[in-house]
Amino acid sequence: MRLLWALPLLSALPAWAATNGEFNVLSFNVAGLPAIFNSNGVPGSKTANTEFLGSKFAQYGYDVIQVQEDFNYHAYLYKTDNHPYRTSTSGGDLLVLI
Numbered sequence: 001m002r003l004l005w006a007l008p009l010l011s012a013l014p015a016w017a018a019t020n021g022e023f024n025v026l027s028f029n030v031a032g033l034p035a036i037f038n039s040n041g042v043p044g045s046k047t048a049n050t051e052f053l054g055s056k057f058a059q060y061g062y063d064v065i066q067v068q069e070d071f072n073y074h075a076y077l078y079k080t081d082n083h084p085y086r087t088s089t090s091g092g093d094l095l096v097l098i
Helices: 002-012 046-060 074-079
Strands: 025-029 064-068
Touching (some): 025 046
């Protein structure tokens, strides 16, 4: 509430947004519940499958990737992906990357 006086000043600043260009976005449900709750019926371990998804995310070069149901395998998704801006997870397996 104390910064309300600054709002008129912000509107006087120039907009630094792009006026043209493109970016690509992927929204993907990674079905990240622990296997004990949801096996998904997909062959292979959820850990290995999630690492595979991360490598595909890196391979295809999406600018923005939003994953849904990323509950338990977040670190494994990041292990094989190289996007520079990432969000943290609120749970799941911990994996220390060296």
